[in-house]
Amino acid sequence: MNILVTGGLGFIGSHTCVELIANQHQVVIVDNLVNSKPEVLDRIEKLTGVRPRFYPVDVTDSCALEAVFATHPELDGVIHFAGLKAVGESVEKPIAYYYNNLVSTMVLVDACVTHRVNRIIFSSSATVYGDQPSPYREDMALMKTTNPYGETKAVSERILSDVAGANPTLAVTLLRYFNPVGAHPSGLLGEDPSGIPNNLMPYVSKVARGVLPILKIFGDDYPTPDGTGVRDYIHVVDLAKGHVKAVESDIQGVKVYNLGTGKGISVMEIVNAYAAVNGVEIPYEIAPRRPGDLASYYADAGKARDELGWVASLSLEDMVRDAYRFETSNSHL
Numbered sequence: 001m002n003i004l005v006t007g008g009l010g011f012i013g014s015h016t017c018v019e020l021i022a023n024q025h026q027v028v029i030v031d032n033l034v035n036s037k038p039e040v041l042d043r044i045e046k047l048t049g050v051r052p053r054f055y056p057v058d059v060t061d062s063c064a065l066e067a068v069f070a071t072h073p074e075l076d077g078v079i080h081f082a083g084l085k086a087v088g089e090s091v092e093k094p095i096a097y098y099y100n101n102l103v104s105t106m107v108l109v110d111a112c113v114t115h116r117v118n119r120i121i122f123s124s125s126a127t128v129y130g131d132q133p134s135p136y137r138e139d140m141a142l143m144k145t146t147n148p149y150g151e152t153k154a155v156s157e158r159i160l161s162d163v164a165g166a167n168p169t170l171a172v173t174l175l176r177y178f179n180p181v182g183a184h185p186s187g188l189l190g191e192d193p194s195g196i197p198n199n200l201m202p203y204v205s206k207v208a209r210g211v212l213p214i215l216k217i218f219g220d221d222y223p224t225p226d227g228t229g230v231r232d233y234i235h236v237v238d239l240a241k242g243h244v245k246a247v248e249s250d251i252q253g254v255k256v257y258n259l260g261t262g263k264g265i266s267v268m269e270i271v272n273a274y275a276a277v278n279g280v281e282i283p284y285e286i287a288p289r290r291p292g293d294l295a296s297y298y299a300d301a302g303k304a305r306d307e308l309g310w311v312a313s314l315s316l317e318d319m320v321r322d323a324y325r326f327e328t329s330n331s332h333l
């Protein structure tokens with residue numbers, strides 16, 4: 001199939017391009033490079049032997065996006081990764097988040113309808129479930145989101161569902177990711193946040209390499225087995241393969257799938273596994289809870305297994321080993 005990948009040079013998008021190409025799909029990438037580097041395209045080529053067509057275009061720019069669609073009448077579908085994703089930044093800059101994430105979704109789905117590109121796969125997040133007991137199931141009612149970033153995901157899901165309702169030939173797949181971590185096993189692709197990382201795994205990687213002195217564990221008094229926060233961490237390569245399954249499945253209408261492992265892992269388990277697998281020290285201290293954090297959540301991953309034939313197969317050891325390999329690789333982006 002011919003797939004347009006927005007945000008295709010980012011963390012999840014780049015891994016997905018590699019898996020799509022490995023499965024004989026043709027990829028066209030649009031990315032405005034706000035949170036990625038052009039070298040990622042070279043890495044995709046190095047890994048696959050194929051250099052996808054790349055357009056340094058902002059998805060909110062309807063004229064520029066129209067030109068991409070006009071140049072590629074062969075497109076069968078779109079995977080929409082492009083978006084801003086830092087929860088804390090979204091609280092400080094709500095307009096930037098609402099504008100970028102919602103306008104990009106509207107401009108893109110409008111172009112799809114105009115050009116009869118009838119498949120859209122959207123990067124949503126477990127954050128749309130809000131605060132309710134795990135495991136999260138796709139048929140649960142969604143609770144109020146707690147920050148502008150999360151709201152852009154909930155509203156984008158609604159926009160895409162409404163447009164599909166008005167255009168019965170449009171198939172929309174909403175993929176709710178849990179906590180994507182790890183990196184490509186080659187060490188060529190991974191997550192390289194600028195500045196001090198907000199998320200646990202990139203922060204642990206910086207501590208492991210000695211770039212940051214100590215990890216703060218945000219709370220050890222949660223009602224979890226060891227008192228630290230529990231999440232459903234999923235290897236980014238497994239996540240990327242979930243997109244290939246979603247692209248290849250014969251979906252009609254609007255479908256929602258969790259992409260997670262179904263297993264909760266605590267912060268302390270991550271730290272211990274990272275240290276043991278990589279033979280490194282992770283100095284840490286217990287700090288107060290981070291405002292807005294939930295104690296524990298994880299997916300019910302059964303629907304993606306039953307309907308897409310997809311299950312996450314990589315282990316916690318794979319996640320921490322690949323994260324450290326990317327962090328210490330000479331080819332670091």
Ligand code: NAD
Nearest residue numbers: 007010011012031032033034035036058059082083123125
């Ligand atoms: P990322 O920042 O690495 O990738 C996003 C890419 O989109 C970047 O390359 C960026 O340059 C590009 N981009 C942003 N706005 C754009 C615009 N207006 N036009 C064109 N390109 C634009 O993030 P990621 O971790 O790969 O996440 C991909 C998607 O998955 C995002 O929508 C994110 O919200 C969602 N998601 C991520 C996580 C996570 O923990 N990483 C969890 C749930 C959902």
Ligand code: UFG
Nearest residue numbers: 125126127178198199200203216217218229231267290293
């Ligand atoms: N944590 C620490 N120390 C740190 C960073 C994180 O103890 O320095 C803890 C957190 O308190 C939490 C766990 O590690 O218990 C995971 O935190 P992350 O920041 O890595 O991830 P979150 O679960 O908070 O959020 C992530 C993405 C969101 C997305 C959400 C969806 O950042 O964009 O998953 O599940 F919405």
